[in-house]
Amino acid sequence: xxxxxxxxxxxxxxxxxxxxxxxxxxxxxxxxxxxSSSGSAVAAALGLSMAAIGTETFGSILxxxxxxxxxxxxxSRGLIVNDVTLPTSARQDVIGTLTRTVSDAxxxxxxxxxxxxxxxxxxxxxxxxxxFTTYCKDTDLSGITIGVPRSxxxxxxxxxxxxxFESALDTLxxxxxxxVDNADFPDVEEFMKxxxxxxGIVRASEFKRDIVRYLQTLEANPNHIHSAEDIIRFTKSFxxxxxxxxxxxxxxxxxxxxxxxxTDKYREMVSQGQFYGGEVxxxxxxxxxxxxxxxxxxxxxxxxxxxxxxxxxxxLKCHWGxxxxxxxxxxxxxxxxxxxxxxxxxMASTLALFEVIKRLLTCVFAVIHRLRSPRLSRxxx
Numbered sequence: 001x002x003x004x005x006x007x008x009x010x011x012x013x014x015x016x017x018x019x020x021x022x023x024x025x026x027x028x029x030x031x032x033x034x035x036s037s038s039g040s041a042v043a044a045a046l047g048l049s050m051a052a053i054g055t056e057t058f059g060s061i062l063x064x065x066x067x068x069x070x071x072x073x074x075x076s077r078g079l080i081v082n083d084v085t086l087p088t089s090a091r092q093d094v095i096g097t098l099t100r101t102v103s104d105a106x107x108x109x110x111x112x113x114x115x116x117x118x119x120x121x122x123x124x125x126x127x128x129x130x131x132f133t134t135y136c137k138d139t140d141l142s143g144i145t146i147g148v149p150r151s152x153x154x155x156x157x158x159x160x161x162x163x164x165f166e167s168a169l170d171t172l173x174x175x176x177x178x179x180v181d182n183a184d185f186p187d188v189e190e191f192m193k194x195x196x197x198x199x200g201i202v203r204a205s206e207f208k209r210d211i212v213r214y215l216q217t218l219e220a221n222p223n224h225i226h227s228a229e230d231i232i233r234f235t236k237s238f239x240x241x242x243x244x245x246x247x248x249x250x251x252x253x254x255x256x257x258x259x260x261x262x263t264d265k266y267r268e269m270v271s272q273g274q275f276y277g278g279e280v281x282x283x284x285x286x287x288x289x290x291x292x293x294x295x296x297x298x299x300x301x302x303x304x305x306x307x308x309x310x311x312x313x314x315x316l317k318c319h320w321g322x323x324x325x326x327x328x329x330x331x332x333x334x335x336x337x338x339x340x341x342x343x344x345x346x347m348a349s350t351l352a353l354f355e356v357i358k359r360l361l362t363c364v365f366a367v368i369h370r371l372r373s374p375r376l377s378r379x380x381x
Contacts, residue, residue, distance in 0.1 A: 005036035005057055005088045007207060008235070009247035014038060014064075018240035026068045035064030037098065044070045044098045051099040051108055057088040057203070061096045070098050071105045078121035080112045087210035089203055106132035142176035147183030147291040155297070165297040172295075183289040187280040202273065204253040205266040228254040 003017040015023040015033040025033040026045035033042055037054030041064040044052045054061045056074045065072025073096050080095045087093055097108040113129040115122040148169065155161055173179050208228045215226050225234055232251050235241045258265045278284070282294065 002036035002038060002060075004231075004251075005055070005060055007088055007203065007250050009251070010249045012246045016246075018238070018242065025064075032067070033064055034067050035060040035062075037061060038064050038068075041065060041068040041070055041072070041098045044068075044100055047100075051097060051104050054096055054098050055082070055085055056094045056096055057092050061094075061098065065098060068098075070100055071102050072096060072098050073105055073109065075109065075113070078119070078124045079109075081114070081116035081119040081122050083116065083118035087207065087214050089206035090210045090213075091206060092203075103133060103136045106136050140176050141172060144176070144292050145178045145180060145290055146172060146293045146295050147180045147285060147289050149184050149188070149285060149294060149296065150182050151184040151188045152296065161297045169295070180289050180291060183285050183291060183294070185281045186284040186288070187276070190276060190280070200253055201259065201265060201269045204250075204256070204259045205261050205263070208254045208259060209261050 002014045003012070006012065006014060013022060013032060014035060015025075015038040020039065023033055023038055023042060025031040025038075026042050033039075035041065035054070037052075037056075037060045040052035040054045043049045045068040054064070054072065056062065061072040061074050074094055075096055077092065077094050082090070082093050082095050085093050085095060095112070097105045097112070099105045099108065110129065110132045113125075115125065146169075153162070169179055211231070212227050215221065223234055225231055228251065232248060232255075235248055235251065236243050253259065260266065275281075285291065286294065
């Protein structure tokens with residue numbers, strides 16, 4: 001796993017923790033597994049477990065599901081109780097599944113979803129939890145409209161990512177879906193510009209509050225850690241944390257002036273994130289173009305930005321092809337791109353509704369299990 005959901009520092013590789021060391025992804029030697037639930041994804045990919053559980057705040061299911069070729073749905077916040085989850089943000093943290101097949105994910109989702117007295121957000125579910133496996137049998141996507149917000153894309157159309165993505169769009173279209181190209185956000189420039197500032201202030205503020213609440217629930221706390229300040233102190237002093245070589249700059253964001261949930265700055269950033277995920281962003285595009293779903297190439301940051309700004313909406317990552325030849329290293333000599341690393345795309349909707357989730361599962365099943373084109377499944381870089 002990645003320690004503290006990658007909230008600790010800026011020069012720490014995904015998949016590293018002082019307890020387990022550095023882990024690699026399943027399909028390329030010495031490659032990044034991405035995301036803080038990386039151990040779960042790799043275990044499922046290698047068949048070490050039939051399925052695994054992960055948590056998502058900002059990419060910790062979606063990113064690693066792609067690189068490890070597993071199915072990783074991020075449910076709407078509240079579909080699955082998260083009261084025992086070590087928090088980054090209790091408002092955004094979501095428990096999801098990591099499995100080798102969509103049907104396995106549906107089985108787990110059916111079992112795990114439901115209301116809990118320990119998580120008030122689970123009472124916002126507007127339907128009785130169905131048996132999701134019953135929706136993994138249909139390949140007819142007629143009546144489903146999927147939008148492509150191309151103004152948010154940041155890579156060249158000839159890149160392996162985009163070639164794979166266009167192949168997936170073609171398959172969705174052949175399955176009966178209506179694909180609306182250039183279903184762009186009304187104010188895409190402001191949407192993109194806001195991302196880093198919002199993520200930094202909001203997550204640091206919520207972590208600072210929520211980690212205290214979590215630590216108060218522990219029956220044993222041998223290192224006497226009760227706050228973000230105590231976590232910083234321990235990280236600096238414990239040799240296994242490899243500080244300062246592995247930094248704590250993100251932790252230090254929690255100590256900046258005005259970083260807390262009762263400040264005007266925090267409230268303004270939450271409001272702006274919801275605004276740009278709403279009428280001038282995701283919801284605006286979906287309403288304008290009459291969409292059921294949005295889809296984007298999963299290797300682009302925009303996919304995570306969508307998930308963060310609409311934390312109450314379901315997202316699903318779908319694997320689709322792989323890179324044959326490429327290699328790029330980050331500062332820790334862990335490969336970010338390599339031969340055999342997987343590519344995919346993601347789909348998002350607006351509400352935690354029964355019909356939306358049914359459609360997400362139906363789309364994935366149709367794409368992966370019935371209609372995939374072998375000649376387009378592997379992309380050369």
